[in-house]
Amino acid sequence: MSLLDLDEGILALAKQADLVYSPLVDATEFPEGVDVTLVEGAVSSQEDAARLRTVRARSRVVAALGDCAVTANVPSMRNSIPVARLLQRIYVEGADCSPVIPSAGVPPLLPQARPPHEFIKVDVHLPGCPPQPKAILALLDDLLHGRIAKPSEIKFG
Amino acid sequence: MIQKSKAISIRIEGELVPTREGKTILQAAREAGKNIPTLCHMDGLHDVGACRLCIVEIGGAGRLAPACTTPVQEGLSVVINSPRLAAYRRMILELLLAERNHICAVCVANGHCELQSLAAQLGVSSVRFRYRYPAMPVDLSQEKYVMDHNRCILCSRCVRVCAEVEGAHVWDIMGRGIHSRVISEMDQPWAEAASCTRCGKCVQACPTGAMAEKGRAVEEMVKRTDAVAVAAARKGDRT
Numbered sequence: 001m002s003l004l005d006l007d008e009g010i011l012a013l014a015k016q017a018d019l020v021y022s023p024l025v026d027a028t029e030f031p032e033g034v035d036v037t038l039v040e041g042a043v044s045s046q047e048d049a050a051r052l053r054t055v056r057a058r059s060r061v062v063a064a065l066g067d068c069a070v071t072a073n074v075p076s077m078r079n080s081i082p083v084a085r086l087l088q089r090i091y092v093e094g095a096d097c098s099p100v101i102p103s104a105g106v107p108p109l110l111p112q113a114r115p116p117h118e119f120i121k122v123d124v125h126l127p128g129c130p131p132q133p134k135a136i137l138a139l140l141d142d143l144l145h146g147r148i149a150k151p152s153e154i155k156f157g
Numbered sequence: 158m159i160q161k162s163k164a165i166s167i168r169i170e171g172e173l174v175p176t177r178e179g180k181t182i183l184q185a186a187r188e189a190g191k192n193i194p195t196l197c198h199m200d201g202l203h204d205v206g207a208c209r210l211c212i213v214e215i216g217g218a219g220r221l222a223p224a225c226t227t228p229v230q231e232g233l234s235v236v237i238n239s240p241r242l243a244a245y246r247r248m249i250l251e252l253l254l255a256e257r258n259h260i261c262a263v264c265v266a267n268g269h270c271e272l273q274s275l276a277a278q279l280g281v282s283s284v285r286f287r288y289r290y291p292a293m294p295v296d297l298s299q300e301k302y303v304m305d306h307n308r309c310i311l312c313s314r315c316v317r318v319c320a321e322v323e324g325a326h327v328w329d330i331m332g333r334g335i336h337s338r339v340i341s342e343m344d345q346p347w348a349e350a351a352s353c354t355r356c357g358k359c360v361q362a363c364p365t366g367a368m369a370e371k372g373r374a375v376e377e378m379v380k381r382t383d384a385v386a387v388a389a390a391r392k393g394d395r396t
Binding site for chain 1: 261267276281287
């Protein structure tokens with residue numbers, strides 16, 4: 001969504017790069033030989049961790065976009081509560097109907113939601129919730145020109 | 158007649174800075190328009206050197222010392238900015254951010270937080286240390302205020318403002334090291350603190366969203382740290 005907030009900045013981007021994998025693109029498997037991957041979100045489930053490792057293996061540069069990917073942010077607010085207790089409270093005690101903990105097609109949660117850099121090497125971090133459009137544009141401009149640098153303006157939250 | 162203390166001078170990065178005996182390096186630097194980053198310092202309160210953000214390099218050997226508690230001496234030579242100091246200051250902030258749960262996105266102090274501003278200023282865009290995610294309590298007992306230990310950086314400004322300016326001394330720090338915690342009286346809920354005058358100075362002194370007024374939503378808690386300095390001055394405390 002923050003990418004869409006780039007407004008007309010996205011047009012210049014479209015000329016310089018192809019978007020090969022994203023929630024907005026129809027690819028089902030993460031392709032090989034990706035130049036830059038922007039990762040958002042904390043690593044909350046085993047599936048997240050596995051996908052992240054695939055991303056790292058197939059990308060030249062990985063950037064953590066947003067507070068969830070840099071600090072784990074709001075997802076980490078569950079981290080001091082055991083998963084079993086959490087699921088029980090939400091899906092059983094808190095449910096108005098069909099009080100059952102979902103499992104079919106739902107990846108198991110990791111004990112804690114943690115930031116991507118604890119699982120893979122992250123080349124650059126862009127904090128923000130969300131990061132400002134101009135900060136994203138500046139980051140993409142750097143990365144597309146082969147520069148890996150800390151953002152010049154930092155704002156968490 | 159009040160005797161003025163002896164006029165001396167120190168050198169900050171080679172530049173001669175006139176000051177007076179009895180002042181700290183932090184005071185001398187700031188009075189000369191040179192900034193040294195701090196978190197636990199607050200105008201009007203005695204300095205304790207808790208946060209170590211203000212470390213500077215002293216003398217030829219470049220020995221590290223906290224500027225807020227180190228007195229000036231005639232001929233003292235100080236470096237207040239260097240790559241080494243910048244690296245240590247970033248490390249201190251990263252340790253603070255990893256120690257407890259600092260979630261800016263949903264915090265009342267988002268946008269008005271000294272920890273957040275300092276991280277931005279000193280170039281901290283990620284934390285290299287493993288996040289602890291400790292279970293920390295939130296004290297909602299007090300009628301007007303909230304104490305959220307997740308956001309506390311143990312700067313002790315609340316302890317000092319309540320003890321030195323209000324004179325109530327409701328707050329203290331219990332425990333040591335990683336188990337340190339700000340407590341109200343004998344580690345009781347805030348509402349049970351008999352000495353508390355509900356003045357709210359602690360809330361205004363707190364640099365983060367740890368202490369806030371109830372009824373404030375995300376980003377709405379703006380602190381009036383200047384009010385603390387004024388109150389302290391009125392009380393006749395000397396910095």
